[in-house]
Amino acid sequence: MTEQTPVLECRNLCISYYTRAGEIPAVVDFNLKLMPGEAHGIVGESGCGKSTVALAIMQYMGRNGAIVGGEILFEGRDMRTMSEEELRQIRGSKIAMVYQEPMASLNPAMTIGDQLAEVPIYHDGLSQSEALARAEEMLAKVRLPDPRRILRSYPHQISGGQQQRVVIAMALLSNPRLLLLDEPTTALDVTVEAGIVELINEISAEFGTSMIYISHNLGLILETCHRLTVMYSGEAVEVGDIEDVFDEMRHPYTRGLFGSIPLPGADKNAHPLMAIPGQLPLPHERPPGCNFGPRCSFFKGGLCDARALPMHPVPGDDDHRVRCERFAEIDWDRDLPKGEAKPPIKAGPVVLSVKDMTKHYAIETGGLLAMGGATRTVKANEKLTFSAREAETVAIVGESGCGKSTFAKVLMGLEDATDGQVLLGDTELGDLPVQKRTKDTIANLQMVFQNPFDTLNPSHTIGAQIGRVIRKFGVARSEEEVNEIVYRLLDTVKLPRDFAKRKPRQLSGGQKQRVGIARAFAGNPSVVIADEPVSALDVSVQAAVTELLMDIQRENRTTMLFISHDLSVVRYLADRIVVMYLGRIMEQGTTEEVFSPPYHPYTEALLAAVPIADTRVKKRHIVLKGEIPSPSNPPKGCPFSTRCPYMIPGTCDVELPPNRTFGQDHRILCHLQPSELEGMEPVISPRAEAAE
Amino acid sequence: MLKLILRRLLQMLLIMAVASLLLFAIFDTPEFKKRLAVQELGGFAVSALTEESYNAWLAEKGLDVPFHTRYLNWVGDILQGDMGFSYEKNRPVGPLLLDRLANTGILAFFVFALMIPLSLVLGILAGMKEGSVQDRTISFLSVFTTSIPEIATAILLTVVLSLGLGWLPAKAAMINGFSFRELLLPVLTLVIYDFGYVARMTRASMAEVMTSQYIRTAVLKGLPYRRVVMKHALRNALIAPFTLIVLQLNWLLSGVVVVEVFFEYDGFGKLLLEAALFPDVEVVQACTLVAVAVAVLSQIISDIGYTFLNPRIRFA
Amino acid sequence: MAVTEIEAGPSALERLSHPRALIALGLLMWLPLMSYVMGGSALGPAADYILLPAIPATLLLYVLGVRAFRESRVAVIGLTLVFFWLLAAVAAPYLPLLDPNKPIAPFVTPLSEKRDVFFWLGTDFKGRDMLSRMIWGCQRVIVWGVSATFVAYVVGALFGLISGYLSGWWDEIISFVANVLLSFPVMVLFIVILNYLGPSGFNIVVAVTFASAPAIMRIVRGLTLDIKTRDYVFAAQTRGEHPLYIMIVELLPNVRGPIIVDACLRLGYTTVAITTLTFLGLGLQPPDPDWGLMIRESAKTAMLWKFSYMLLVPALAVSSLILGFNLMADGLREMSLRD
Ligand SMILES: Nc1ncnc2c1ncn2[C@@H]1O[C@H](COP(=O)(O)OP(=O)(O)OP(=O)(O)O)[C@@H](O)[C@H]1O
Numbered sequence A: 001m002t003e004q005t006p007v008l009e010c011r012n013l014c015i016s017y018y019t020r021a022g023e024i025p026a027v028v029d030f031n032l033k034l035m036p037g038e039a040h041g042i043v044g045e046s047g048c049g050k051s052t053v054a055l056a057i058m059q060y061m062g063r064n065g066a067i068v069g070g071e072i073l074f075e076g077r078d079m080r081t082m083s084e085e086e087l088r089q090i091r092g093s094k095i096a097m098v099y100q101e102p103m104a105s106l107n108p109a110m111t112i113g114d115q116l117a118e119v120p121i122y123h124d125g126l127s128q129s130e131a132l133a134r135a136e137e138m139l140a141k142v143r144l145p146d147p148r149r150i151l152r153s154y155p156h157q158i159s160g161g162q163q164q165r166v167v168i169a170m171a172l173l174s175n176p177r178l179l180l181l182d183e184p185t186t187a188l189d190v191t192v193e194a195g196i197v198e199l200i201n202e203i204s205a206e207f208g209t210s211m212i213y214i215s216h217n218l219g220l221i222l223e224t225c226h227r228l229t230v231m232y233s234g235e236a237v238e239v240g241d242i243e244d245v246f247d248e249m250r251h252p253y254t255r256g257l258f259g260s261i262p263l264p265g266a267d268k269n270a271h272p273l274m275a276i277p278g279q280l281p282l283p284h285e286r287p288p289g290c291n292f293g294p295r296c297s298f299f300k301g302g303l304c305d306a307r308a309l310p311m312h313p314v315p316g317d318d319d320h321r322v323r324c325e326r327f328a329e330i331d332w333d334r335d336l337p338k339g340e341a342k343p344p345i346k347a348g349p350v351v352l353s354v355k356d357m358t359k360h361y362a363i364e365t366g367g368l369l370a371m372g373g374a375t376r377t378v379k380a381n382e383k384l385t386f387s388a389r390e391a392e393t394v395a396i397v398g399e400s401g402c403g404k405s406t407f408a409k410v411l412m413g414l415e416d417a418t419d420g421q422v423l424l425g426d427t428e429l430g431d432l433p434v435q436k437r438t439k440d441t442i443a444n445l446q447m448v449f450q451n452p453f454d455t456l457n458p459s460h461t462i463g464a465q466i467g468r469v470i471r472k473f474g475v476a477r478s479e480e481e482v483n484e485i486v487y488r489l490l491d492t493v494k495l496p497r498d499f500a501k502r503k504p505r506q507l508s509g510g511q512k513q514r515v516g517i518a519r520a521f522a523g524n525p526s527v528v529i530a531d532e533p534v535s536a537l538d539v540s541v542q543a544a545v546t547e548l549l550m551d552i553q554r555e556n557r558t559t560m561l562f563i564s565h566d567l568s569v570v571r572y573l574a575d576r577i578v579v580m581y582l583g584r585i586m587e588q589g590t591t592e593e594v595f596s597p598p599y600h601p602y603t604e605a606l607l608a609a610v611p612i613a614d615t616r617v618k619k620r621h622i623v624l625k626g627e628i629p630s631p632s633n634p635p636k637g638c639p640f641s642t643r644c645p646y647m648i649p650g651t652c653d654v655e656l657p658p659n660r661t662f663g664q665d666h667r668i669l670c671h672l673q674p675s676e677l678e679g680m681e682p683v684i685s686p687r688a689e690a691a692e
Numbered sequence B: 001m002l003k004l005i006l007r008r009l010l011q012m013l014l015i016m017a018v019a020s021l022l023l024f025a026i027f028d029t030p031e032f033k034k035r036l037a038v039q040e041l042g043g044f045a046v047s048a049l050t051e052e053s054y055n056a057w058l059a060e061k062g063l064d065v066p067f068h069t070r071y072l073n074w075v076g077d078i079l080q081g082d083m084g085f086s087y088e089k090n091r092p093v094g095p096l097l098l099d100r101l102a103n104t105g106i107l108a109f110f111v112f113a114l115m116i117p118l119s120l121v122l123g124i125l126a127g128m129k130e131g132s133v134q135d136r137t138i139s140f141l142s143v144f145t146t147s148i149p150e151i152a153t154a155i156l157l158t159v160v161l162s163l164g165l166g167w168l169p170a171k172a173a174m175i176n177g178f179s180f181r182e183l184l185l186p187v188l189t190l191v192i193y194d195f196g197y198v199a200r201m202t203r204a205s206m207a208e209v210m211t212s213q214y215i216r217t218a219v220l221k222g223l224p225y226r227r228v229v230m231k232h233a234l235r236n237a238l239i240a241p242f243t244l245i246v247l248q249l250n251w252l253l254s255g256v257v258v259v260e261v262f263f264e265y266d267g268f269g270k271l272l273l274e275a276a277l278f279p280d281v282e283v284v285q286a287c288t289l290v291a292v293a294v295a296v297l298s299q300i301i302s303d304i305g306y307t308f309l310n311p312r313i314r315f316a
Numbered sequence C: 001m002a003v004t005e006i007e008a009g010p011s012a013l014e015r016l017s018h019p020r021a022l023i024a025l026g027l028l029m030w031l032p033l034m035s036y037v038m039g040g041s042a043l044g045p046a047a048d049y050i051l052l053p054a055i056p057a058t059l060l061l062y063v064l065g066v067r068a069f070r071e072s073r074v075a076v077i078g079l080t081l082v083f084f085w086l087l088a089a090v091a092a093p094y095l096p097l098l099d100p101n102k103p104i105a106p107f108v109t110p111l112s113e114k115r116d117v118f119f120w121l122g123t124d125f126k127g128r129d130m131l132s133r134m135i136w137g138c139q140r141v142i143v144w145g146v147s148a149t150f151v152a153y154v155v156g157a158l159f160g161l162i163s164g165y166l167s168g169w170w171d172e173i174i175s176f177v178a179n180v181l182l183s184f185p186v187m188v189l190f191i192v193i194l195n196y197l198g199p200s201g202f203n204i205v206v207a208v209t210f211a212s213a214p215a216i217m218r219i220v221r222g223l224t225l226d227i228k229t230r231d232y233v234f235a236a237q238t239r240g241e242h243p244l245y246i247m248i249v250e251l252l253p254n255v256r257g258p259i260i261v262d263a264c265l266r267l268g269y270t271t272v273a274i275t276t277l278t279f280l281g282l283g284l285q286p287p288d289p290d291w292g293l294m295i296r297e298s299a300k301t302a303m304l305w306k307f308s309y310m311l312l313v314p315a316l317a318v319s320s321l322i323l324g325f326n327l328m329a330d331g332l333r334e335m336s337l338r339d
């Protein structure tokens, strides 16, 4: 092993972008050594320089970027000294890349066949027909159905998951030595992601390709890589084998990261998440010395901020290095700090109850002039039935197209329900558009939105936007009273009062989301719908916002409907869970019930698909085939029948399954016998050696 | 896709119908009827007319029947090729218009023949390397030329090339039959004014494509730069300029008015203006209708072209 | 006066850069100019003084503008060109110029003397001073051009907001009307409308509105369609805000950016249109000086190298103003792309 030359070696790599604000050092002093067949993960939050590293390895820095120092050795040769032609011959043949957004990475005006064939034509000198034949073979290898048809298709004609498989096939066509994967699954649904991850693992096993896998998700890295680099604000802060970094981390940031993601043991009452305080520094506002200094609880003035920090090897393990001056002094065995335990909340009476709520959209295939054009119905929500109690958190879980947003729209009165009932207290909301609702009803039901960049109007100050809600709901009228309440709300969401005068662009994502929360709670709502409120935020900020949301909810005994696709978060904070698929509720019950057998087959697959960043648990391996069908054309019978591993032909694809009830309120929509359902094994179980 | 095109066609027909109705209504006020009478009988005669005899005149001309009947008659006549009569030129409008349109057609042909290659090449060169010297030079050149209105361009060209250097004739009246030399100044004026706009749009489109992720993919696939530009970028970058160029036909119909009047070239634009100033009502109507028809037609061509060029729509 | 303002230091300038102060300054410049040009003889003796306050306002606006645009050289050049003409427009009555309408000596070539008067730019065929005519000539183009663009914008933006935000039938109808109007080539539409209404400044405003508003409406509609899917609009809807409130408070401020760029370009088009129409005899009427009119009047007589200055002067004047607008638009776009 020691005899081998590394496939890739980065030495003291420094990369800068040149902008109007001057030189921005995007990556500083980056080192990496990748041996043949090895998979190396790079994990870090948005803007920490992961993509920059990948593109630098490709020597593709765009117009305003440049490698300002260090070396990149590919098979022992410095790529920085290569000519454009030499680089061209390496790109796509020896080093290939897979991108985050498959749709944008494929040329919309060329057939997939043409785009694939280019690789062997230009690198191996094959003829067009030979190249196409090779492309077809490769498409079959990445397990795309009907490769011949796909060769002739344009990118927009296939689904996102299929596009990503095409991009992977393109990367593999020349049997590269090194594969760079830049967040290859971030744009995909979890169950589709699981399929791609499985494919990637098989590739590395079959072809022996070395890989660099970039992700912000520690769980994914655990499932795919041997070694790991943790990056923070342009620097690698910790490098080591997966097990070392996961179980014996030696950098306060890594530790903070693990403390702020909900792992299976976390619990919102007994073991709340421990958020990393503060926020990521902007690249040109980095502190002197340790970049993590301002957020680090071990910070020691004069030491941590004295000089640019080098990487220190961790004694006893050459391959484990950290960029921390004090790592040797810190008592790492002391338990991770945990947040204060809080008493569990007692749920009150039912506040919101939904009965057989159905929402169908009619989409016309023509416009003004296509009269008589066929109309199709999209069944966005089918017979939703569930209820939520005071102070309870009900999570609605599902992948894209499952009808989460439609449900929120009906609830908020922007769409009429086609059928069924929605009762808030004793007000029927289903067919009451928002214009007809009373002020109290509206104030009682508020929403926190997903995208922090969209949630606030960029043209108005924070104070004006919160103030408007206060006036609108009649909480207060006079200027002073309103201001007073605005300030109080800002206090509640832990923002400084002078933010009232700021415009949204002066706030970070997490801060905007806090304002969004303040706005939602301005009218003392009894029910708050939170639509993926943290999924667009940086991991280290997510925990703080989640905790804040739950604290306010706890204080006001608000009912929260938490819409999410992330089962780990849901497991952490929900009291009850509703699992949706293609507009229907597949399973509902308490968190405990949903996370343990009996499972609905879809829940089971979903649980297995969610990557968990914990070496101590074992997951059963279930990968669903295919993709989520379109809601405008759902399968007959059980909506899940096209992908279900347990599918009973002749029954499941014909007849709508019955609701099977277990325990008090645990319902599963499935044809399988109760005994079969109960006989399922738990998906997540402690690993034998760690179980003690 | 066929449905899409059919829908567009239907929409366009509707637009034509409304536009013609509008046009007819505008020129159907009592005031304009009076103008008609003045044209035919002379101003003095009309002012001497009694109410009754004026009404009789209206009846004789068929101007007293209800509006919609007259409109339908008018449309019917036009569809049969009868576009009315020009009092000023003392000719039926149909052949007159055809003559002038042919002249303008010649002008437009040369304008497009020069402008399209010029603007596309410059636009692509500029957009290929955004921010480079060649980009900034071309961009500035195109802002500069589009900033000089046609009338000013015409003056500058005439003053320099004709009055100053004496290379080209100052007017394009074609008194001694068709002369390409006379046509040159009008063509140059229109090209100089128009190419900048198309070039800028082409540049924007190209620049956007060049920064797109699929171009990055193509480069990182190890394709030669030529192939990246020719095969991956151009195809996508030219979709927008194509539709734009077709729509320039509409723009050109505006531009020719000034140029033809300034250079005294007997084309459609000059005809329209003379008719408007005279005022020769039926000529104005016919000219406008033709202009709208051309505009609408170019819109359809542009739409169909767009759907053909863009696989995202073609195979939707 | 402007000098003392500048000496008051950056903090005063800072305060003046506030939107409200800018609007006030703009009005201080614009209203006198507009009433001077549109009011004409109705102003009586006040006409002699009304433009006085506009001069410092214009200078101050220019200084503020240069400060705001300092990042883009192109924008500053454009701004300078435009403000050169604005200043000329407001200061024309107080400049030591000859009467633009008084024939003195015909066919005097530039930079020569005749009857003890030195003519920088010569005189035209009627013997009127070209320099004076050029400077006075910008007033009407600027006032009518800006007014017409403004009205077109109000109309276009209003319909664009309604059509984009309310969708459905509103959208179908408004878009259809816009399509009908857009299918007339612009100049043809101008000719038809002005032929119908008769040539005058006010009618130019009407014609420009018909010709430009549909295009503006399309732009605003597109922006609205994009912005209305944002969560803050959704939030406003879920608090039961009235559509009018959403359009004006939530949407309008956010379509402002791209619209300002387009407005600069469109000011250029309108200037072209007015000059061209006047040249064609459908726009502003004699005797008051105007660039289009200057070209029209000398187009026949000046067809000699010796007299070509009669055409060149107005042609260059109008080109420089339009270039100013276009460069401003370019610079603004560049700046908006940067951050
Ligand atoms: N073309 C560019 N010009 C200027 N700055 C840039 C450019 N590209 C990236 N940056 C900056 O460089 C830093 C690193 O960016 P990079 O895209 O590598 O981060 P990342 O870790 O991949 O983030 P993400 O998780 O969002 O993909 C960021 O601060 C970013 O703002």
Ligand code: SF4
Residues within 6 Å of the ligand: A251, A252, A253, A290, A291, A292, A293, A294, A296, A297, A298, A299, A300, A304, A323, A324, A325, A326, A327
């Ligand atoms: S160097 Fe200091 S501030 Fe930085 S991580 Fe280590 S202890 Fe914290």
Ligand code: SF4
Residues within 6 Å of the ligand: A600, A601, A602, A638, A639, A640, A641, A642, A644, A645, A646, A647, A648, A652, A657, A669, A670, A671, A672
């Ligand atoms: S009903 Fe059939 S297809 Fe549906 S989940 Fe149950 S077993 Fe699977």
Ligand SMILES: [Mg+2]
Residues within 6 Å of the ligand: A050, A051, A052, A182
């Ligand atoms: Mg990235």
